[in-house]
């Protein structure tokens with residue numbers, strides 16, 4: 538599925554099929570304003586992602602900035618936007634991606650909205666952290682994602698522990714990256730211990746019940762109250778758990794992707810769960 542997520546031929550086949558609409562709707566907001574409103578009314582926070590990645594045309598990176606700036610008008614204070622640096626030109630130049638991300642950070646700050654830089658393919662991670670370090674000088678609230686499947690994730694957490702850090706398992710593969718679930722989970726817990734014991738703001742991005750329990754235990758042991766960290770989950774994944782945790786007083790943020798460029802995002806979601814893939818294939822053949 539991850540290989541298919543990069544195949545233009547498969548993308549044409551899937552995106553031109555009217556049969557995928559149900560699956561897309563499950564994971565991608567068709568009306569972002571309405572979805573943000575509904576989640577907010579349920580006591581959930583949001584991080585909104587305008588879908589798009591791997592952009593190699595400078596004009597398109599400017600258009601992505603404009604889209605994010607317009608999106609800010611729809612968001613309540615306390616919301617977050619998730620940004621992929623390859624949509625802002627990281628593949629063209631680090632300087633361009635930094636300037637574009639800085640423009641989004643400045644506009645977001647003015648609206649009381651934070652920005653988090655998503656982590657993408659392994660060959661963009663050094664650039665991601667370099668850009669994050671530069672942005673933090675002017676925008677200390679800008680967050681960054683660490684992927685536990687990368688063996689250097691613990692080092693990353695130790696170095697950037699004072700920042701807003703979203704910890705996730707990782708939706709990609711990399712040479713030398715952990716592949717076995719047990720190894721990724723162990724790495725996740727090692728990172729979580731460092732983040733919870735540190736001085737930053739941990740954002741625990743997982744739906745995994747065991748890791749969620751470990752996170753809540755570590756938070757108590759490290760003396761963090763419910764405002765000292767947050768859980769993050771994806772739109773469409775374990776929604777009852779999202780509202781259950783929020784009902785207990787935890788901060789829960791839902792990652793809400795929207796926009797026409799949903800193909801690669803959807804393929805990564807299907808790759809995470811074979812049952813989703815079966816559901817998807819059934820929806821293709823059953824019409």
Ligand code: FAD
Pocket residue numbers: 654655656657682684705706707708709742743744745746769770771774775791792806807809810813
């Ligand atoms: P898993 O072991 O995959 O799942 C645990 C349980 O959650 C499953 O048993 C199932 O019940 C449920 N579940 C998980 N995925 C699905 C699904 N797709 N559909 C239905 N049920 C599911 N990855 C990156 O590489 N970079 C990022 O910047 C990034 N940002 C993220 C932001 C947020 C808020 C979240 C929640 C995830 C993000 N991810 C990112 C994705 C992450 O790395 C994982 O690929 C994804 O969260 C699945 O891992 P898991 O921890 O939920 O554990």
